[in-house]
Structures are given as C-alpha cells and as structure tokens.
Amino acid sequence: MSTAREMTTTATWAPRSAAFDVERIRKDFPILQQRVHGKPLVYLDNAATSQKPRVVIDTVERYYAAQNANIHRGVHFLSERATAAYEDARRTVARFLHAADPREIIFVRGATEGINLVAQSYGRAFLAAGDEIVISAMEHHSNIVPWQILREQIGAKLRVVPINDAGELLVDEYAALLNERTKLVSVAQVSNALGTVNPVKRLIEMAHARGIPVLVDGAQAVPHLPVDVQDLGCEFYVFSGHKLFAPTGVGILYGKTGLLERMPPYQGGGDMISMVTFEKTHYNTLPYKFEAGTPHIAGGLGLAAAIEYLTEIGLDAIAAYEHELLRYATEALATVAGLEMIGTAKEKASVLSFVLDGVHPHDIGTILDRDGIAIRAGHHCAMPVMQRFGVPATVRASLALYNTRAEVDVLVGALRKVREVFA
Amino acid sequence: MSDLGDLYQQLILDHNRHPRNFQQPAAANRHAEGYNPLCGDRFSVYLQVEDGVIRDVGFQGMGCAISKASASLMTASVKGKTIAEAGRLFASFHHLVTDGEAPAEPVELGKLSVFAGVREFPVRVKCASLAWHTLQAALDTKDGVVSTE
Numbered sequence: 271m272s273t274a275r276e277m278t279t280t281a282t283w284a285p286r287s288a289a290f291d292v293e294r295i296r297k298d299f300p301i302l303q304q305r306v307h308g309k310p311l312v313y314l315d316n317a318a319t320s321q322k323p324r325v326v327i328d329t330v331e332r333y334y335a336a337q338n339a340n341i342h343r344g345v346h347f348l349s350e351r352a353t354a355a356y357e358d359a360r361r362t363v364a365r366f367l368h369a370a371d372p373r374e375i376i377f378v379r380g381a382t383e384g385i386n387l388v389a390q391s392y393g394r395a396f397l398a399a400g401d402e403i404v405i406s407a408m409e410h411h412s413n414i415v416p417w418q419i420l421r422e423q424i425g426a427k428l429r430v431v432p433i434n435d436a437g438e439l440l441v442d443e444y445a446a447l448l449n450e451r452t453k454l455v456s457v458a459q460v461s462n463a464l465g466t467v468n469p470v471k472r473l474i475e476m477a478h479a480r481g482i483p484v485l486v487d488g489a490q491a492v493p494h495l496p497v498d499v500q501d502l503g504c505e506f507y508v509f510s511g512h513k514l515f516a517p518t519g520v521g522i523l524y525g526k527t528g529l530l531e532r533m534p535p536y537q538g539g540g541d542m543i544s545m546v547t548f549e550k551t552h553y554n555t556l557p558y559k560f561e562a563g564t565p566h567i568a569g570g571l572g573l574a575a576a577i578e579y580l581t582e583i584g585l586d587a588i589a590a591y592e593h594e595l596l597r598y599a600t601e602a603l604a605t606v607a608g609l610e611m612i613g614t615a616k617e618k619a620s621v622l623s624f625v626l627d628g629v630h631p632h633d634i635g636t637i638l639d640r641d642g643i644a645i646r647a648g649h650h651c652a653m654p655v656m657q658r659f660g661v662p663a664t665v666r667a668s669l670a671l672y673n674t675r676a677e678v679d680v681l682v683g684a685l686r687k688v689r690e691v692f693a
Numbered sequence: 694m695s696d697l698g699d700l701y702q703q704l705i706l707d708h709n710r711h712p713r714n715f716q717q718p719a720a721a722n723r724h725a726e727g728y729n730p731l732c733g734d735r736f737s738v739y740l741q742v743e744d745g746v747i748r749d750v751g752f753q754g755m756g757c758a759i760s761k762a763s764a765s766l767m768t769a770s771v772k773g774k775t776i777a778e779a780g781r782l783f784a785s786f787h788h789l790v791t792d793g794e795a796p797a798e799p800v801e802l803g804k805l806s807v808f809a810g811v812r813e814f815p816v817r818v819k820c821a822s823l824a825w826h827t828l829q830a831a832l833d834t835k836d837g838v839v840s841t842e
Contacts (some may be wrong), residue, residue, distance in 0.1 A: 630757035632732045633701075636814060640697050648732050662733035662755055691701050692709075692758070 290591045295583065296672050298323040309642030312677045317462050317490060317621055317668035318646050320515045322576070329575035330517060333568040340564055342541055356567055359574035360557070366577045367507060367524050368498040373556040374530065377565050380521035381489040382412040384508030385456065387523055387536045387560065388485055389416040392506075393454070395534050399425035401453040404482075406431040406439050406468070407658055408461040411651045413487045417456065427451075433658065437464035437613040444473060448480050455484040459491035463652035463666070464613030465596075465621025467495070474503050483529065489513055493670060494592055494619040496585040499524050511569060515670075516576035520569030523560070530556050537562040580671075588671045592620060595669055599678045606685045612664050622667045623650070626685065629692045631663040637691060638665075641684040699810030700817070701758065704766075709758035714768035718749040725834065727754075727827030729819055734760045738768075738827040745776050752824060759817050763808060764824030770805055776832055783825045790821045 296302050299321045304311050313321060333355075339348035341356045357372070364372040378384045397403070403417050407430050417428050429452070431444045439457075448455075455477045459470050474484045483505035488497060492509045499507045506525050512518040525533075535542055535553055539562030545552045553559045580588065599622055603609055608627030626634055635647030646666045649656045656662060667681060721739035728735050734756030741749035750768045755761075767786075771779040782805070784796035790811040811821045 630732075630761075632734070632757035632817075632820065633759070636700065636817060637697060653733075656733070662735070691697070692706065 290583070290587045292591070292672065292674055296674075298325070298579070299672055300324055300327070302672060306642040306644075307640050309640075312641075312643040312680050314667040314669065314673065314677065314681060315644045315646050316493070316670035316673075317513070317650070317666060319512045319518065320493060320670055321672070322515055322517070322572075323579050325579050326516055326572045326575045330568045330572045333571050338567075341567060342558070352567060356565075356570050359570045362574040362577050363522055366492075366497075366581070367522070368500050369524055370500060371527060374524055374527055376523040376525065376530070376557045376560045377570055378508075378521050378523050378560075379519055379566070380510035380512070381487055381508040382416075382510075382521075384506075384521055384523035385413055385485065385487065386416045388456075388506050388508075388525075389420045391533045391536045391560075392483075392529065393417075393420040393426070394424060395532075397424055397426050397453045400427065400451060402427045402429050402447075402449070402451045404429045404431060404444070404447050404452055404455045404457075404477075406444075406457050407433045408437065408439065408464055408466060408468075408652065408655055409456075409458055410462050410487065410489070411653070412489075413456055413458060414654070426453075430654075431457075433466075436615050437461065437466045437655075437659075438615045438617075439466070439468050439473075441469065441472065441476075445476055448477060448482060450480075452477075452480065452482050455482055456487065457484070458487040458489075459497075460488075460494065460619045460621075461613070461652075461655070462490045462621065463650040463655040463664070464615065464623055465618040465668075466613060466615040467491075467617040467619050469617075470504070471502050478503065490620065495589055505529055511573040511576070514573070514576055515579065516573035517566070517569040520566045520573050522573075527556065530560070533560075535559055535562070539563045541565075583671070592669055592671060595673060595675065595678070596620065596622070598675055599667070599669065599681075602678050602682045603685070606682060607689060609685065612659050612661065620669045622669075623664045624666075625661050625664055626688060629688055631665045633692070634665050634685070634688050637688045638681070638684050641680065641687070643681055643684055645681075696810075696813060700814055702807050702810065704804065704807045705758060705762040708762035708765040712752075712761055712765040714751045714765065714772070715753065716751045717753060718751045720749060721751070723831045725827050725831035727823045727830070729756070729760070729823050731819070732757065734820065734823055736760065736764055736824055736827055738764070738824060738831050740828070740831050742776070742832070747771050747774055747776065747779060750828075752827075756823065757820050759808075759811065759820040760823050763821045764827075766804055766807070767824045767828060770803065771828065779828065779832065783829060786825060787822060790818050 301321045339352040341353040360375050361372045363375045429447045432440050477484045485506035486504045488509040493514050508523050511520040542554050542562040544554045610625050612623045631647035648663050717739045718741050720741045723740040726737050736754035739751045752764045781798050781800045785800050788796050792812050808821050
C-alpha cells in the first residue's frame with residue numbers, strides 16, 4: 271500500500287506542498303514507528319543515511335516479486351519491462367537534477383563511486399603531472415582520497431581552500447588558488463560535518479572564467495535543496511541514493527555530454543560495449559559506456575520512487591520546513607550549558623554538529639541512544655574538518671523532512687541528562 | 694537509566710575526571726600508541742619494565758570517559774605486577790567486558806570489575822579495551838602502534 275499514492279486521490283485535490291504535514295509524512299516511513307530501548311525512535315542521523323518511505327520499499331519489493339529481469343539484454347517480456355522501468359528511472363533523475371539529457375545521468379553505486387569515476391576516467395585522461403585539483407577544507411573523505419590516489423598516479427597537486435571559524439569557505443582564498451595549472455575544482459555543495467551550504471554557483475562561475483571544470487558533491491545537498499545542474503553550470507554532479515530516502519548501493523553521476531563523450535570508460539564489462547572481438551572493443555554510447563555490468567536495478571527504481579515521493583511533497587516545501595526546523599534546533603541547542611556548535615555558517619542545511627564541554631561525543635552518543643535518539647558521534651569521515659576545529663570528534667544531529675520540533679526537544683532534554691551524568 | 698548507571702559508574706566518572714598516572718614516567722623504557730579510528734580515541738601507554746616487572750606505568754592522550762577511565766584504572770592495576778600477571782589481568786578483564794572466551798587462569802579484578810556494565814554496550818567494548826591492547830603492544834614490542842580496527 272502506498273500512502274503517497276493514496277493521497278494523490280483524496281477528494282480535496284490539495285497538493286501536499288500547500289500544507290507541509292510532517293505527521294502525515296512520518297506515517298510514510300515504517301521504521302519511524304518503532305521504539306528503541308523502550309523510547310520512540312528519534313532518528314537524527316540523516317546525514318549518514320536516510321530512512322525509506324513505504325513507496326520506495328514497495329517499489330523494490332515489487333521489482334523482485336513481479337518484474338525482476340536483466341536489462342538491455344533479453345527480448346522477453348520481463349526484460350523489456352525492466353529495461354523500460356530502469357530507463358524511466360533515469361529520466362526521473364534527469365528531471366530531478368534538471369539535466370539537459372537523460373544520457374548525462376550515469377547510474378553508479380553512490381557519490382563515492384561517482385567521484386572515483388571522474389578521478390580515474392577524466393583525471394587520468396586529461397590531467398598531467400603538476401596539474402592542480404582544488405578541493406575545500408570541509409570535504410568528506412570521499413572527495414579527498416580519490417584525488418590523492420590520482421595524485422599518486424599522475425603527479426598532480428591537491429590544493430585546499432581554507433574555511434573560517436564559522437565553517438564557511440573563504441571565497442577570496444579560493445579565487446587566489448585558481449591559476450593556469452588548475453585543471454579541476456571538486457567541492458561539496460553542503461558539508462556533511464558542518465552543514466555549510468557553499469556558494470557553488472559562484473564558485474563554478476569563478477572556475478569557468480578560467481576554463482576550469484567543476485565537480486559538485488551533492489550527497490548532502492539533494493535531500494535538502496532543489497538542484498538545477500544547468501543553472502549551476504557544473505560539469506559533474508554526484509549524489510547517493512541512500513541519503514535521498516532511496517536504497518543503498520545506487521547513486522548518480524551527472525556529467526555534461528561533451529565531457530562524458532571524451533572520457534574513457536571507467537570499468538570494462540557487459541553493457542558498456544557495442545562490439546567485442548579479441549582484437550578490439552567498441553564502447554557503447556552514453557550513458558552505457560560508464561555502466562559496466564548488471565546495475566542495481568531495484569535500487570535505480572527505488573531512487574526514482576524516492577524522487578517522485580519528494581517531488582510530490584514539493585522540494586521547496588521540504589527546504590522551507592527544514593530551514594525552519596534547523597533554526598528552531600539551533601536556538602534550542604544554544605540553551606544547553608557548555609554546548610558549542612561546530613559549524614555556524616550563515617547558510618546551513620540539516621546538520622547540527624557540536625561538542626559538549628567535558629564530555630566526549632562517544633559518551634553522549636551512548637547516553638542519547640538509551641533515550642532512543644540516533645545521532646552520529648565521531649569524525650564524520652571528515653578528519654581534516656575535526657583538525658581544523660581542534661576537536662577529536664563531534665556529535666552530529668542531522669535533520670530530514672520527517673523530523674519534528676518535538677524530537678528536537680527530546681534531544682535537548684537528553685543532552686541536559688548527559689550534563690547531569692557528567693556533572 | 695539504570696542500565697546507563699551500570700556503564701557510567703561513579704568510579705568510572707571519577708577516573709575520567711581525574712585520571713591516575715596521567716603522565717609519561719621519567720624512566721619509561723617501553724611505549725606504544727593505541728588508536729580507535731572509529732571515534733578518534735588515541736592513547737599512549739608508557740612502561741618502565743625491569744626484570745619482567747612493571748615498575749612504573751603512565752598514559753597520555755584523549756578519549757571518551759570509558760576509554761580514559763579504563764586506561765587510568767589499568768595503570769593503577771598493573772603497577773608492580775609482572776608481565777605475566779598483567780597478561781592474566783588483561784585476559785580476565787577482556788572476559789569481563791566481552792563475555793568472550795573464559796581465561797585459562799582467571800584472576801581477581803578488584804576495581805576493574807566496575808567495567809562489567811560495558812558488556813551490555815557492545816559498541817563500547819573497544820573503548821574499554823583500547824588501553825589494554827596498547828599495554829599489550831608496549832609489552833610485546835619495544836615501540837609500536839596498535840589500532841582497534
């Protein structure tokens with residue numbers, strides 16, 4: 271049963287975005303109905319992974335129960351239907367990102383694989399020794415390590431844009447780093463550890479003024495902000511399905527057609543070829559050139575279902591609701607004695623990263639867990655960010671469209687309890 | 694809250710606030726570093742070992758309350774013990790916090806039994822045992838780095 275679908279047929283015809291009803295949304299997520307350690311689950315670890323609405327779970331189940339077949343291969347009924355569904359999913363993703371052409375949408379395992387694909391395909395083909403790649407000081411390890419691997423392979427250089435004490439990228443420093451040796455900029459749209467929303471459109475314009483292509487890591491952005499890759503103008507955009515209420519193991523690399531066509535394949539195998547002999551192989555056209563092997567078909571369909579679900583609620587409505595919830599949570603956390611927010615950028619999304627005076631984040635995580643609250647305690651795969659702020663780890667509460675003010679209140683109450691235990 | 698109370702006992706909170714032997718002994722002749730990449734806990738354990746006896750022991754570093762208190766209580770427990778005695782203590786301690794394999798020669802844990810509650814928090818076992826693994830590394834090698842991963 272799909273709650274989302276039922277709602278489209280209600281007699282009132284009121285679009286859901288007209289009134290953002292968080293309690294109705296919560297009912298769409300089966301996992302949120304459970305109790306943890308006897309307390310209602312308060313899931314605030316959305317930057318790590320998001321929960322899945324019933325419509326996504328049903329889509330995956332329906333695929334395996336009624337549609338399962340390999341794609342782009344069989345002439346039989348099921349294969350044709352699975353192929354059509356998968357290519358529909360690609361078009362759904364293209365519309366979601368406002369890509370010019372579905373062929374620019376490459377299915378990958380996640381944002382990590384998308385970045386690795388660009389590093390290994392584009393990087394090895396078009397960068398050389400001494401060329402520079404610019405990233406920021408707030409990148410997730412997945413937007414650091416692939417470039418370090420490339421650096422080892424070709425002798426490129428990695429340049430890092432510093433951030434200020436609020437966790438904001440220093441645009442002037444960024445401008446100063448761009449030079450004739452800069453061959454690629456790769457930057458997060460939203461920081462997973464700080465919540466900072468980077469002015470990526472401006473960063474892209476500045477890079478383009480020098481003819482430098484830009485990759486945007488949108489893993490933390492797509493669940494919270496409407497994204498238009500044509501408006502941004504970036505050459506590459508990556509995100510992970512599982513942070514967008516879709517299954518794990520599926521993600522997207524968007525790339526401009528011209529670049530993707532010039533890039534060599536990333537992996538070899540089935541589906542990415544048009545003809546193979548032992549002497550020579552002709553590669554398939556876009557997007558299949560980059561999709562070797564049988565993909566995560568159910569995941570791709572689940573991703574499309576998640577996008578349709580979010581679109582139906584309204585991406586702008588979600589962003590507005592979350593913005594207000596983030597403001598409420600920021601103010602509420604400020605009332606907790608000894609709490610210091612790490613990441614206080616003017617433009618933020620979803621993430622509340624903080625430390626509590628005298629209490630290690632790991633201990634906070636354990637105590638909150640006993641109250642049913644799921645947060646992340648650690649370095650959030652962004653060790654350089656921790657070093658920048660001189661902390662070994664932070665507590666990170668990250669919000670999604672199904673979180674409520676009441677849950678924020680539970681978090682604040684539990685943090686007061688932490689203070690009592692460690693008083 | 695009772696289960697949390699089992700974990701965060703007053704003795705643990707006290708050793709977290711006021712860790713014992715929280716320094717590098719002047720005459721230390723063995724050293725190892727312990728690191729838990731999951732949470733960033735990092736401790737150095739220093740030993741002064743003479744004739745197979747741990748004459749002095751200290752530690753430095755940072756970590757959560759469980760790992761810090763465990764390191765503190767460990768140093769207090771192994772000071773003056775032979776290497777073999779310290780090894781038996783670790784085996785019994787490990788059994789206490791993991792409910793794993795029973796030690797061949799169980800020994801009295803004394804104050805260390807305050808960590809019995811850790812068993813109910815499987816993700817915290819590494820916190821409680823980090824200092825011990827580091828001690829073991831310091832005893833096994835002259836210098837080394839040990840990781841819980």
